[in-house]
Amino acid sequence: MPPELDAVYEVFLQIGGAGRPIQLVGSVRASDERLAWQSAKEIYTRRENCTALWVVPRSALFVGEGIDLELLKEGTGRKFRIPGYPSAHRRDRGGVGLMEDL
Amino acid sequence: MAAEVVEDSRLSTKYELWSDMPDGYREGVARVAAFQSLAEVVGVLPFAEWMDRVPDYSRKQMYIAKIQDEVGHGHIMARVAEDLGIPREKILSDFVEGRTKLLNIFHYGFDSWEEIGIAALLMNSSAIVQFQSLDKGTYLPYVRALKKIEKEEGFHYHHALDLSHQVMVEGTKEQRQLVQSGFETWFPRLLGYFGPPDSAVIKDNPLYKWGIKVDSNDDIRQRWMSKIIPVVKSLGVHVDETVAKFNEETGRWDFMEVDWVGIKNLINEGGPSYQGHVDSIKHSLSSNDKYRRVALSAGKLNAA
Numbered sequence: 001m002p003p004e005l006d007a008v009y010e011v012f013l014q015i016g017g018a019g020r021p022i023q024l025v026g027s028v029r030a031s032d033e034r035l036a037w038q039s040a041k042e043i044y045t046r047r048e049n050c051t052a053l054w055v056v057p058r059s060a061l062f063v064g065e066g067i068d069l070e071l072l073k074e075g076t077g078r079k080f081r082i083p084g085y086p087s088a089h090r091r092d093r094g095g096v097g098l099m100e101d102l
Numbered sequence: 103m104a105a106e107v108v109e110d111s112r113l114s115t116k117y118e119l120w121s122d123m124p125d126g127y128r129e130g131v132a133r134v135a136a137f138q139s140l141a142e143v144v145g146v147l148p149f150a151e152w153m154d155r156v157p158d159y160s161r162k163q164m165y166i167a168k169i170q171d172e173v174g175h176g177h178i179m180a181r182v183a184e185d186l187g188i189p190r191e192k193i194l195s196d197f198v199e200g201r202t203k204l205l206n207i208f209h210y211g212f213d214s215w216e217e218i219g220i221a222a223l224l225m226n227s228s229a230i231v232q233f234q235s236l237d238k239g240t241y242l243p244y245v246r247a248l249k250k251i252e253k254e255e256g257f258h259y260h261h262a263l264d265l266s267h268q269v270m271v272e273g274t275k276e277q278r279q280l281v282q283s284g285f286e287t288w289f290p291r292l293l294g295y296f297g298p299p300d301s302a303v304i305k306d307n308p309l310y311k312w313g314i315k316v317d318s319n320d321d322i323r324q325r326w327m328s329k330i331i332p333v334v335k336s337l338g339v340h341v342d343e344t345v346a347k348f349n350e351e352t353g354r355w356d357f358m359e360v361d362w363v364g365i366k367n368l369i370n371e372g373g374p375s376y377q378g379h380v381d382s383i384k385h386s387l388s389s390n391d392k393y394r395r396v397a398l399s400a401g402k403l404n405a406a
Contacts, residue, residue: 044178
């Protein structure tokens with residue numbers, strides 16, 4: 001877990017327009033959220049097409065405990081969710097009924 | 103399952119601030135981040151000195167933007183170091199009190215505007231190539247900071263390239279000669295910037311084993327030369343074969359001898375600009391003290 005430090009805010013930017021992901025770029029030290037936002041603007045958005053800027057007190061982040069990273073890997077392991085699993089016959093249906101057609 | 107290359111496992115375990123780290127890892131990366139934070143801030147000073155002598159308005163705008171960027175980089179790196187236990191005040195006071203040393207290139211100033219273009223071209227390209235290596239490393243807050251910094255260094259590089267190009271194309275013969283001699287002065291210093299030859303010993307370097315240092319100094323130096331020598335030549339600067347020449351047989355650059363002993367002495371004893379930088383930082387630590395206190399105590403957390 002991130003160490004608690006009252007004056008640290010994590011900085012998230014959205015680059016290039018609404019609808020895009022808002023991404024962690026670093027942190028700033030400040031004594032409240034408004035000053036944090038202004039610092040983050042000065043330090044992290046100088047040469048970016050920044051369309052959103054969020055600051056979050058570090059103490060508000062919950063990132064999971066060590067073992068949770070292993071649990072996240074389950075997302076890529078379930079082959080039975082791949083269309084056409086398990087046989088080549090099913091996968092080679094000639095493009096009929098693919099997800100994109102829905 | 104194909105056999106994994108040994109190198110990949112060195113870099114494949116990544117760490118966040120709150121991860122369990124091997125003994126010594128935290129202190130190692132803290133020192134690297136603190137050192138870079140100092141370099142970003144002190145590196146401003148040779149350029150800031152020329153701010154009032156930039157020859158035209160649009161160059162001055164670009165120049166001021168670069169300087170502001172660098173201070174921002176200092177902030178970004180100081181945050182990484184602070185989270186690992188080195189407060190930013192300590193980064194600066196360690197420098198002012200002589201406990202930390204300065205990179206060789208920051209011991210020198212510039213004698214002419216024409217020199218600044220070519221010197222900045224060499225310095226920015228070196229930084230970019232080095233950061234592109236370090237950003238493959240294992241400590242993620244540092245990697246994220248580097249990615250941000252690299253992108254802005256790209257703008258600085260293009261400014262320096264444009265400036266040098268302008269001098270070479272539109273300048274007088276004397277101005278072009280200043281660019282040539284600027285290259286000959288700064289190229290050996292930048293060869294030294296990457297650090298002493300370490301290919302033989304890199305595998306025993308803890309920073310390398312932990313993936314904080316990704317490539318050897320030698321490899322990064324080679325990569326830099328492959329990038330910058332063609333650029334410098336395209337500007338019309340003469341690069342003598344004894345200075346740098348690509349060896350087709352070895353596939354690597356042969357280059358002039360670097361005076362490593364001289365560089366070590368320079369770093370320990372202080373070059374021409376050193377004392378001025380120490381005084382500048384010392385002065386700003388005390389004159390900006392009230393602003394720091396206001397910035398950190400204003401705001402809701404400390405409202406009485």
